[in-house]
Amino acid sequence: MPDPRPIVLRLQNITKRFGALTANDAIDLDLGRGEILALLGENGAGKTTLMNILFGHYVADEGTVMVAGDDGVLAPLEPGSPGAALAAGIGMVHQHFTLAENLTGLENIVLGTESIFRLSRRTGPARRKIGKVMADSGLTVDLDVPVSRLTVGERQRVEILKALYRDARILVMDEPTAVLTPQESDSLFVTMRALAARGLAVVFISHKLGEVLAISDRIAVLRGGAKVGEMVTADANRRSIAEMMVGREVPASRRVAREPGAVLLELAGVSVAGAHRRTLVDASLAVREGEIVGIAGVSGNGQAALAALVAGLERPSGGAMHLFGAPVTRHDPGHFARAGIARIPEDRHHDGVVGAMTVAENVALEELRQPGFQRAGFLRFGAIRARAEAAIRDYDVRCPGPDTAARLLSGGNIQKLILARVLDRQPRLVLANQPTRGLDIGAQTEVHRRLLAAREAGVGVILISEDLDELTALSDRIAVMTGGRLSETMAADTLDRGTLGLMMAGHRDEEEAA
Amino acid sequence: MIRFEPRQNLSPALAIAAPVAAGFVALALAAIPLAFAGAPIVEAYRLMVEGAFGSLFAFSETLTRTTPLILTGLAAAVAFRARLWNIGAEGQLYAGALAAVAVGSGLIDGPPIVMIPLVLLAGALAGALLMLGPTLLKLKFGADEVVTTLLLNFVMLLFVQMMLEGPLQDPMSLGWPQSAPIIDSAMLPPLLGRMRVHSGLLIGLVAAVAVAIMMRRTVWGAEIRAVGENAPAARYAGIPVTATMVRVALISGGLAGLAGVGEVAGLKGYLTSDLSPGFGYAGIVVAMLAGLSPLGVVAAALFIASVFVGADSMSRGLGVSSYLADLIVALSLLCVLIGGFITRFHIRWAGRAARTVRP
Numbered sequence: 001m002p003d004p005r006p007i008v009l010r011l012q013n014i015t016k017r018f019g020a021l022t023a024n025d026a027i028d029l030d031l032g033r034g035e036i037l038a039l040l041g042e043n044g045a046g047k048t049t050l051m052n053i054l055f056g057h058y059v060a061d062e063g064t065v066m067v068a069g070d071d072g073v074l075a076p077l078e079p080g081s082p083g084a085a086l087a088a089g090i091g092m093v094h095q096h097f098t099l100a101e102n103l104t105g106l107e108n109i110v111l112g113t114e115s116i117f118r119l120s121r122r123t124g125p126a127r128r129k130i131g132k133v134m135a136d137s138g139l140t141v142d143l144d145v146p147v148s149r150l151t152v153g154e155r156q157r158v159e160i161l162k163a164l165y166r167d168a169r170i171l172v173m174d175e176p177t178a179v180l181t182p183q184e185s186d187s188l189f190v191t192m193r194a195l196a197a198r199g200l201a202v203v204f205i206s207h208k209l210g211e212v213l214a215i216s217d218r219i220a221v222l223r224g225g226a227k228v229g230e231m232v233t234a235d236a237n238r239r240s241i242a243e244m245m246v247g248r249e250v251p252a253s254r255r256v257a258r259e260p261g262a263v264l265l266e267l268a269g270v271s272v273a274g275a276h277r278r279t280l281v282d283a284s285l286a287v288r289e290g291e292i293v294g295i296a297g298v299s300g301n302g303q304a305a306l307a308a309l310v311a312g313l314e315r316p317s318g319g320a321m322h323l324f325g326a327p328v329t330r331h332d333p334g335h336f337a338r339a340g341i342a343r344i345p346e347d348r349h350h351d352g353v354v355g356a357m358t359v360a361e362n363v364a365l366e367e368l369r370q371p372g373f374q375r376a377g378f379l380r381f382g383a384i385r386a387r388a389e390a391a392i393r394d395y396d397v398r399c400p401g402p403d404t405a406a407r408l409l410s411g412g413n414i415q416k417l418i419l420a421r422v423l424d425r426q427p428r429l430v431l432a433n434q435p436t437r438g439l440d441i442g443a444q445t446e447v448h449r450r451l452l453a454a455r456e457a458g459v460g461v462i463l464i465s466e467d468l469d470e471l472t473a474l475s476d477r478i479a480v481m482t483g484g485r486l487s488e489t490m491a492a493d494t495l496d497r498g499t500l501g502l503m504m505a506g507h508r509d510e511e512e513a514a
Numbered sequence: 515m516i517r518f519e520p521r522q523n524l525s526p527a528l529a530i531a532a533p534v535a536a537g538f539v540a541l542a543l544a545a546i547p548l549a550f551a552g553a554p555i556v557e558a559y560r561l562m563v564e565g566a567f568g569s570l571f572a573f574s575e576t577l578t579r580t581t582p583l584i585l586t587g588l589a590a591a592v593a594f595r596a597r598l599w600n601i602g603a604e605g606q607l608y609a610g611a612l613a614a615v616a617v618g619s620g621l622i623d624g625p626p627i628v629m630i631p632l633v634l635l636a637g638a639l640a641g642a643l644l645m646l647g648p649t650l651l652k653l654k655f656g657a658d659e660v661v662t663t664l665l666l667n668f669v670m671l672l673f674v675q676m677m678l679e680g681p682l683q684d685p686m687s688l689g690w691p692q693s694a695p696i697i698d699s700a701m702l703p704p705l706l707g708r709m710r711v712h713s714g715l716l717i718g719l720v721a722a723v724a725v726a727i728m729m730r731r732t733v734w735g736a737e738i739r740a741v742g743e744n745a746p747a748a749r750y751a752g753i754p755v756t757a758t759m760v761r762v763a764l765i766s767g768g769l770a771g772l773a774g775v776g777e778v779a780g781l782k783g784y785l786t787s788d789l790s791p792g793f794g795y796a797g798i799v800v801a802m803l804a805g806l807s808p809l810g811v812v813a814a815a816l817f818i819a820s821v822f823v824g825a826d827s828m829s830r831g832l833g834v835s836s837y838l839a840d841l842i843v844a845l846s847l848l849c850v851l852i853g854g855f856i857t858r859f860h861i862r863w864a865g866r867a868a869r870t871v872r873p
Contacts, residue, residue: 045567311750334752356743361736365751374733
């Protein structure tokens with residue numbers, strides 16, 4: 001039974017080419033009043049381009065954007081004009097918030113709507129209007145404190161209020177849950193439902209299939225610039241969507257039961273006194289051969305300190321750290337790498353590769369001083385290139401060749417390059433910090449497969465992730481980090497999303513209450 | 515509206531053409547102040563070219579000027595590659611000269627085969643040590659090396675003056691603040707008969723080739739590039755960032771110190787406090803003109819030296835100020851910076867046909 005909703009947005013035959021690349025290929029899309037449409041697609045599928053056309057940042061080569069006016073009649077939107085898009089009631093909540101941190105919520109919301117020729121500011125009418133928007137939407141936030149003092153969830157509410165204040169009838173949300181706890185996500189979904197019930201049309205862009213299934217009315221899937229499918233959410237399931245996105249069958253990552261071996265890494269009451277949000281307090285953890293230990297938690301709760309400790313970047317300020325059965329005396333990244341820890345950094349662009357250097361040099365970066373790659377201080381380019389060619393082949397790194405500058409690679413291929421660099425050295429322990437963040441499903445599957453293969457081979461893995469689906473699918477045991485503290489590990493099979501979410505949020509509630 | 519889009523890959527031809535074009539633009543722009551000074555412009559340019567390249571003697575003078583610029587240019591290029599902003603080549607040059615005089619003006623005597631390497635080593639060591647301090651302060655406490663190295667230049671110059679009026683003053687100088695002369699066996703031999711160009715030029719060329727090989731072919735070079743381009747990633751990969759920075763500091767300071775040795779032991783024969791007309795600072799321009807390429811430094815040093823020598827001869831011929839040379843050097847730095855920006859980006863006039871980077 002198709003919904004007889006009035007159409008508020010119609011994209012017709014949208015085509016956009018960048019040189020030889022067709023980013024959007026004759027896309028047709030309708031959005032009804034009060035509908036939540038999930039827009040799905042891998043990186044590079046054309047989601048961002050499509051939204052940029054909608055907002056007038058790009059001009060489509062072909063096709064038109066039609067928006068319903070106040071009378072409900074569809075009229076073409078002036079192309080290439082963000083002002084026209086705003087005036088037509090299109091609002092956007094970006095993944096990375098666009099708020100001025102030193103201004104209050106109120107100031108952020110009215111920013112840009114005031115005349116620049118007025119010297120004084122009268123906040124009365126604005127405050128009344130925001131009050132009404134808050135009452136209607138059920139979104140509440142303290143308007144009079146600087147945004148820098150708001151939590152991530154509250155900032156997002158300010159972003160949504162900003163769009164609603166401008167009378168948005170169509171709201172585009174770009175991966176809105178990426179920064180939220182499961183509880184905050186749930187509360188966002190309640191809000192989205194309420195807003196939709198009042199007639200707001202929502203385009204929800206996400207990677208997380210579980211959320212898409214939970215919140216959307218309809219799903220549109222883009223692949224390679226074209227719309228490859230559209231379905232009513234009630235008829236869809238996780239597997240069918242994933243396959244539509246990737247265009248082939250997605251092998252499920254399965255963990256085979258396996259008895260863990262000797263302890264590789266042992267932390268006993270270890271603290272790290274790092275800078276703000278980089279502290280680890282009295283953490284105890286053991287990682288054994290052939291198991292994956294997952295570390296769950298909302299970003300910024302001490303995962304960075306734990307990762308820095310295991311990567312060799314930070315030294316403990318207290319407690320005992322044993323590695324491969326011996327106490328650690330030398331905290332040095334190079335030493336840890338040579339000792340057999342494969343380290344996958346959280347920020348692969350910032351900490352993972354030197355963008356200006358070639359793929360070959362980046363593959364060899366950890367081993368420049370190893371005898372295989374140098375003789376008397378002179379690099380052996382033959383050996384380095386051969387290693388890089390093997391890495392490109394075995395790890396399917398898509399690049400023109402080993403002499404390409406690493407910065408020209410996509411995020412997924414940079415991650416494959418790092419995997420090749422660290423996993424090809426027969427490590428005994430793997431530190432994977434947010435290894436699939438920002439990757440598309442194909443690359444995610446590849447990372448998961450590699451981590452599971454390492455586990456099969458008897459390697460111990462520490463998997464730090466914010467993606468609960470990933471953690472529960474891969475980990476044997478999971479510990480939760482809150483406020484720099486690490487919980488006991490629990491068998492992953494006994495944990496569900498709700499329990500984990502409560503543990504992740506637990507400490508923060510205590511903090512707010514205190 | 516203008517859009518700037520980063521170029522994917524800079525072609526080698528463009529990387530060379532851009533600074534060459536910038537040099538010519540700078541020379542062309544010099545016509546404006548020349549016109550203001552009332553000089554006949556065509557004649558002025560002719561005198562400049564003739565002054566720098568017009569005869570074997572003119573060219574040998576240009577090469578004499580090129581010699582220290584190659585070494586200070588290399589000093590800046592190596593350091594800047596690692597994002598170590600050594601602005602102190604001027605001071606390191608004086609430190610090198612001072613050490614060469616201290617060792618080579620009679621303290622010890624020996625055959626040239628001993629003495630020449632000895633003064634070179636002493637000079638390089640002094641320059642290197644002078645750069646070590648600011649680098650350690652940067653690594654330990656985060657002290658900005660731009661400030662510390664720049665200020666050390668003045669400290670070093672005053673120290674040289676103090677030494678020239680004290681312990682190192684030549685007793686035969688009748689009170690002039692100058693050092694005792696370098697002994698003959700420690701002097702760098704001249705290259706062309708009675709002309710001033712000396713074998714310091716060869717040292718500069720060898721150093722340029724050696725630095726080029728080091729940067730491209732060795733573990734050290736790869737580590738320096740990694741640290742300079744992305745220090746966090748280098749550190750994460752286990753590259754010893756501190757050791758690399760110290761190594762760069764020593765190489766950079768050492769090269770600048772060698773420039774000082776060349777000036778006293780190749781050219782002047784004794785040390786005065788006006789040994790360098792700013793070779794250390796000009797080295798920064800040379801390095802930027804060269805795009806930090808060690809072999810490019812040689813070409814850029816030749817260009818800057820010919821501007822100085824040519825402008826000198828022009829100012830003598832026409833009676834305009836020789837500060838014009840400084841002006842051209844400054845203009846060429848600006849032109850190179852602008853040119854570098856232009857070559858890194860495609861400039862597009864946005865319209866309907868505006869192309870944008872793939873999201």
